[in-house]
Amino acid sequence: MAYKCVVLIKQVPDTKRVTGDVMNDDGTVKRSALPAIFNPEDLNALETALEIKDRFGGHITVITMGLPGAAAILRESLYRGADDAILVTDRRCAASDTLATSYILSCAVKKLDYDIVLCGRQAIDGDTAQVGPQLAEKLGITQITYVEQLIELSSKTITAQRNIGNGWQQVKAELPVLLTVVGDANEPRVAAARKMMKYKKASTPIEVSEQIKAENPKADEAEIAELLELRAKALEEKGLLIKQWDLDSLEADLAWCGMSGSPTKVHRIQSVVLAAKESKDIHPTPDGIADMIHELIEEKTIA
Amino acid sequence: MIDVNRKGEVWVFAEQHGGKIEDTPLELMSKARRLADTLGVKLAAAVLGDRIKPLAKKLVRHGADKVYLAEHPLLGQYQTNSYAKVMYDLIHKHEPQIVLYGATIAGRDLAPRIASATKAGLTADCTDLQIGDHTTAKDKKVHKNLLFQIRPAFGGNIVATIINLDRWPQMATVREGVMPMPDADTSRKGKIIEEMVELTREYLPLDIIDEHKRPKKVDLKAARIIVAGGAGVGSRDNFQLVWDLANCLGGAPAATRAAVDLGFIDHDHQVGQTGTTVRPSLYVAVGISGAIQHQAGMAQSQKIVAVNNDPDAPIFQVAHYKILGDLNDVVPLMIKTIKEKGIQE
Ligand SMILES: Cc1cc2nc3c(=O)[nH]c(=O)nc-3n(C[C@H](O)[C@H](O)[C@H](O)COP(=O)(O)OP(=O)(O)OC[C@H]3O[C@@H](n4cnc5c(N)ncnc54)[C@H](O)[C@@H]3O)c2cc1C
Ligand SMILES: Cc1cc2nc3c(=O)[nH]c(=O)nc-3n(C[C@H](O)[C@H](O)[C@H](O)COP(=O)(O)OP(=O)(O)OC[C@H]3O[C@@H](n4cnc5c(N)ncnc54)[C@H](O)[C@@H]3O)c2cc1C
Numbered sequence: 066m067a068y069k070c071v072v073l074i075k076q077v078p079d080t081k082r083v084t085g086d087v088m089n090d091d092g093t094v095k096r097s098a099l100p101a102i103f104n105p106e107d108l109n110a111l112e113t114a115l116e117i118k119d120r121f122g123g124h125i126t127v128i129t130m131g132l133p134g135a136a137a138i139l140r141e142s143l144y145r146g147a148d149d150a151i152l153v154t155d156r157r158c159a160a161s162d163t164l165a166t167s168y169i170l171s172c173a174v175k176k177l178d179y180d181i182v183l184c185g186r187q188a189i190d191g192d193t194a195q196v197g198p199q200l201a202e203k204l205g206i207t208q209i210t211y212v213e214q215l216i217e218l219s220s221k222t223i224t225a226q227r228n229i230g231n232g233w234q235q236v237k238a239e240l241p242v243l244l245t246v247v248g249d250a251n252e253p254r255v256a257a258a259r260k261m262m263k264y265k266k267a268s269t270p271i272e273v274s275e276q277i278k279a280e281n282p283k284a285d286e287a288e289i290a291e292l293l294e295l296r297a298k299a300l301e302e303k304g305l306l307i308k309q310w311d312l313d314s315l316e317a318d319l320a321w322c323g324m325s326g327s328p329t330k331v332h333r334i335q336s337v338v339l340a341a342k343e344s345k346d347i348h349p350t351p352d353g354i355a356d357m358i359h360e361l362i363e364e365k366t367i368a
Numbered sequence: 369m370i371d372v373n374r375k376g377e378v379w380v381f382a383e384q385h386g387g388k389i390e391d392t393p394l395e396l397m398s399k400a401r402r403l404a405d406t407l408g409v410k411l412a413a414a415v416l417g418d419r420i421k422p423l424a425k426k427l428v429r430h431g432a433d434k435v436y437l438a439e440h441p442l443l444g445q446y447q448t449n450s451y452a453k454v455m456y457d458l459i460h461k462h463e464p465q466i467v468l469y470g471a472t473i474a475g476r477d478l479a480p481r482i483a484s485a486t487k488a489g490l491t492a493d494c495t496d497l498q499i500g501d502h503t504t505a506k507d508k509k510v511h512k513n514l515l516f517q518i519r520p521a522f523g524g525n526i527v528a529t530i531i532n533l534d535r536w537p538q539m540a541t542v543r544e545g546v547m548p549m550p551d552a553d554t555s556r557k558g559k560i561i562e563e564m565v566e567l568t569r570e571y572l573p574l575d576i577i578d579e580h581k582r583p584k585k586v587d588l589k590a591a592r593i594i595v596a597g598g599a600g601v602g603s604r605d606n607f608q609l610v611w612d613l614a615n616c617l618g619g620a621p622a623a624t625r626a627a628v629d630l631g632f633i634d635h636d637h638q639v640g641q642t643g644t645t646v647r648p649s650l651y652v653a654v655g656i657s658g659a660i661q662h663q664a665g666m667a668q669s670q671k672i673v674a675v676n677n678d679p680d681a682p683i684f685q686v687a688h689y690k691i692l693g694d695l696n697d698v699v700p701l702m703i704k705t706i707k708e709k710g711i712q713e
Contacts, residue, residue, distance in 0.1 A: 080523030163492075167484060192521045193492035195480040198448070202484035207573040208448055210477045224577065230473045231636075232581035236574045328369075328489030328535035332502050332516060334528045337660055344684075347673075349693030354701050357673070357689050358709060366650045366671050367593070367617060367706075 067122035070114040106185030108253035143264040144256035165326035167199035172315040197245035376465030392470025398550035418444035428558030471541035489532035491517035545645030593619030599626035600655020640665035658683025
């Protein structure tokens with residue numbers, strides 16, 4: 066039996082590369098100074114979906130909510146074997162916390178037909194690991210978090226192994242389910258050259274209209290709109306149009322989106338400054354070490 | 369969601385498995401106790417399970433004024449949906465102003481499901497909690513006595529203070545090991561409230577087939593002295609130096625992620641953001657650069673000794689004793705000195 070998978074992916078700043086010059090003086094992060102990457106564990110979620118498709122057949126849709134530039138990770142997913150890609154983008158999504166994010170994503174997923182929804186365990190910028198479970202609740206489906214291995218899929222049930230910290234747990238559930246996948250689950254495949262050739266030109270309507278504007282600097286709104294419709298249609302026929310949804314097309318309740326839909330607010334952000342403490346330089350000599358050990362014994366740090 | 373309820377209690381979700389309460393919610397009790405005292409409200413623990421009455425007393429001894437005891441045969445084993453439903457019902461019945469969960473595997477599985485159903489905010493993986501005031505920028509309105517939920521984000525590079533103005537309860541998960549465990553006080557008295565639980569099999573969508581838990585190879589949190597080695601130690605063989613120094617100090621050996629990834633020692637020994645958070649009396653860092661993610665797990669140590677041959681290593685910025693030198697000379701010297709002192713005394 067073939068399975069329909071939906072994979073939620075996020076474009077994130079590469080927080081592993083944060084250095085001093087990436088921080089603003091007020092403690093906020095200059096996001097633009099960091100390369101934007103495919104959230105690592107979302108690649109594991111996509112790989113799990115691809116393995117399901119390889120074995121059982123089926124269809125994979127990837128969805129991301131983000132700025133127009135997030136189309137880059139949608140293309141990367143197509144290069145790896147996803148069938149369909151959707152960009153949810155809308156200024157009114159800005160400042161969404163995890164509750165609002167999961168609400169908006171749930172509106173998008175509900176428009177699709179699915180058996181298995183896959184998320185990464187955690188995004189490396191917000192670092193909350195909350196969106197997966199919240200999305201499962203909003204969809205009203207069973208969640209299996211921390212999945213490290215898919216054991217079995219048979220008609221309408223799934224068996225998976227969860228990483229429970231100091232061990233594992235195997236659980237079985239009826240479809241549909243939402244899985245959050247950990248980094249140890251698999252080795253994500255690299256992009257396939259043939260697919261890269263095919264999908265290199267896959268674009269969102271925003272990208273197409275940017276292109277039209279660059280090529281026809283003098284064109285007015287109406288002309289651009291007309292050209293856009295033509296080109297989008299041509300791309301769609303070739304399966305190269307990345308769908309682009311805004312909150313209106315999702316029929317989302319704006320009260321639950323963006324700033325107003327987010328109960329958590331940031332009171333303050335500080336960059337981590339390494340505390341300078343009272344400290345002593347110890348000479349790496351027998352005397353220096355002996356003095357230090359003596360002091361530690363005197364103050365009863367060492368028994 | 370519930371409305372702002374200034375008389376609401378402070379709650380800790382007392383996660384238990386097999387009749388044993390996890391460490392993290394117990395650690396949380398001391399901090400929660402202080403929050404409740406600052407707010408002038410009661411501290412309550414919510415404990416769910418099957419035949420777990422003895423746990424209620426333990427929670428009282430650790431600081432709870434009240435224990436909500438939810439017992440049901442279908443709560444015998446943790447499942448997201450059943451636990452989320454019972455917690456949801458309890459929250460709506462009693463309207464606490466704050467609900468705290470340990471950021472354990474189960475806590476991070478459960479709390480977001482409850483937050484989504486409740487449509488309340490949830491802050492992830494806090495390392496500290498305080499009570500404070502917030503003035504909204506737009507209307508200059510002062511919101512008094514909010515829960516400041518302090519958490520690292522962005523891979524540990526920033527610390528954010530998160531608040532929830534009006535869609536309560538204010539909920540947070542709190543990282544393990546960042547708060548000291550309170551001592552049990554057998555003289556404490558508290559009220560135990562047995563809750564009626566309504567549950568059906570429909571709330572148990574998972575069939576738990578098999579589970580395997582292996583004991584941790586080391587209990588870093590309980591260690592008074594820790595000797596940690598980093599990539600600078602160079603090899604698994606040379607890591608024996610770390611074991612030897614730990615042994616002669618009566619301490620536990622630990623490591624950075626780089627050392628674990630290089631195969632010098634098992635992951636159970638890792639200290640830091642993705643390992644264990646420790647606060648020993650003495651932390652000896654050997655061949656460790658002191659990355660932010662490592663410091664997240666050890667900066668609270670009472671005394672830090674750092675051995676490194678790079679004067680600019682960030683670890684020196686948090687060290688009380690800075691030893692600039694080659695660890696292959698310094699560590700044997702330390703071992704020798706300690707052994708001699710031992711003979712003298
Ligand atoms: C410093 C800081 C601290 C924050 N703290 C909190 C907090 O404590 N509580 C809170 O509610 N919000 C918080 N937020 C907001 C939160 O980061 C955003 O809501 C973010 O959009 C989603 O959370 P996350 O990055 O933690 O994702 P996670 O929950 O860690 O992501 C898990 C998975 O969900 C999927 N996913 C997540 N976002 C998207 C997306 N945009 N598109 C597609 N799939 C997605 C991916 O599969 C991902 O692997 C914070 C933001 C900042 C900047
Ligand atoms: C999301 C995330 C989570 C992470 N979680 C953790 C975590 O939980 N714990 C953790 O530790 N790291 C974690 N890291 C990794 C962290 O960023 C660092 O890479 C790691 O801590 C570096 O380990 P190290 O200090 O052993 O190695 P290095 O940074 O390579 O440092 C080695 C040090 O040894 C010194 N040295 C070398 N030879 C000698 C010698 N002969 N004598 C004396 N000194 C010598 C060098 O000067 C250097 O300072 C995480 C990273 C990310 C991105």
